[in-house]
Amino acid sequence: MDLGSVKRNLEKKEGTESASLINSMPSQVFDPFILHGLHIDLVERGRLICSMKVPPRLLNTAKSLHGGATASLVDLVGAAAIATVGSPLTGVSVEISVSFLDAAFVDDEIEIEAKVLRVGKSVGVVSVEIRKKKTGKIVAQGRHTKFLAVPSKM
């Protein structure tokens, strides 16, 4: 793609059409923007299962679940699973990695399972898998590492 097109493309994505809507968004709307429509199916110590219908707002230009939305689910559902082991929901992300394995399309039912791998005094790590409910096919698998002690000690 020529450089001008890349620029125009990114500027277009930057969103002149939706500008007024986006400008009116409240502070910290990010969490509900990602999580709205999520149902919690199971909470136990070290494990969390949620489900969700892929909503139109979280689609990418190929009309499948956005990579950034997928990473955000790994972040948020993973952090909640770490919190089940006793750590408060505070803490700071250190690392998130996600492998994208299959596309999920609008209205696909997805299941998000987070399993804690380790929670120590300072470092918690959780594995998060997103699957299609109907077929069991894995959409993404990621890990989220958090620093759990007071941020000033990081």
Next chain:
Amino acid sequence: MDLGSVKRNLEKKEGTESASLINSMPSQVFDPFILHGLHIDLVERGRLICSMKVPPRLLNTAKSLHGGATASLVDLVGAAAIATVGSPLTGVSVEISVSFLDAAFVDDEIEIEAKVLRVGKSVGVVSVEIRKKKTGKIVAQGRHTKFLAVPSKM
């Protein structure tokens, strides 16, 4: 944190307050939701520099730039940089990984630099660094790997 609190917390984040706003959001609003306010400062073959003022909508509960938003910037700005090397802006994400190094707060000016590490026939990899403009302090560094051939061949 007790299991009931984790559930309530995630459900609260799921966003009853902003529900009507979120329900009214158009399809594929994700890209402009992340990118609105981004400026492209440099485009050259294999390299892209953008800047942005951290907007209130992309904050987490600790009022700093959300990890999911950071990962989304690695996704989107990285993909645009890969596109400068000649590949069309299509392609499928294979892997995204992000290290979070420092918090950025509302109205902080951040600079996002993406450098292509490799673009071959099928696999493109890009490194993305987010820095504070004022201090040069690194906020996050990530990599984004894409499959560039026709998705059906993945």
Next chain:
Amino acid sequence: MDLGSVKRNLEKKEGTESASLINSMPSQVFDPFILHGLHIDLVERGRLICSMKVPPRLLNTAKSLHGGATASLVDLVGAAAIATVGSPLTGVSVEISVSFLDAAFVDDEIEIEAKVLRVGKSVGVVSVEIRKKKTGKIVAQGRHTKFLAVPSKM
């Protein structure tokens, strides 16, 4: 640590003592160097379980299983699991990531389980977990992404 010490330390690790032993090592000894002593407990389509006693040669300076050895196990056992799904053992690594969760010491029995997450025409991804046999405690969890088509098409 002062810069001179870092240099001396790395040079010392570089190994003057073992120099003649290392110089005499045959080509491609890397695989047996890592894998010697590994037992295959289960092979099925998409899944592999191996076990091993942590050998003295794979220890780091803290006398626990070396991070590089752990990453090499994720590489090798993961690649073998991908091969069970039908792809030949060729292919090229695209990405390896490992979270280190607990130390394993000399003679600890470890179990290495690799589960294929996806094998397509071009991209295979596998998750690898290393656990202590006695306690079930997770030592490391990683993912390995391979490009499976002819390398020249990568």
Next chain:
Amino acid sequence: MDLGSVKRNLEKKEGTESASLINSMPSQVFDPFILHGLHIDLVERGRLICSMKVPPRLLNTAKSLHGGATASLVDLVGAAAIATVGSPLTGVSVEISVSFLDAAFVDDEIEIEAKVLRVGKSVGVVSVEIRKKKTGKIVAQGRHTKFLAVPSKM
């Protein structure tokens, strides 16, 4: 590949031929096994450049630099770079990730550059790039995250 072949292949790699050599290896030979032949070209606060000729012992079955060896270089040279910022060479690995970009063959001169991204009280992160000296082509890029406080506090 059929399951029997995968088993035989992994067992063969496990190394009956080199068994006596490998059995005779001393404890903690891993560091010199990887690093022997490495030269330190530059040490400064937060940055380290080394060079090395790819040795026959670190080749994979495709006769290029082994992915496990590459990950081990990211581990070891990265840790040494973190140590230049003042932290002792102790500390525990939390995460290593590596993108493999190009093959390096026997006797290729490679340059390994490690740049510290962050060193705090507890968490240090370093980026490591391996390039071919002759062409500048990037062979691999990785990140290594360490926990720097007393391991018992992790």
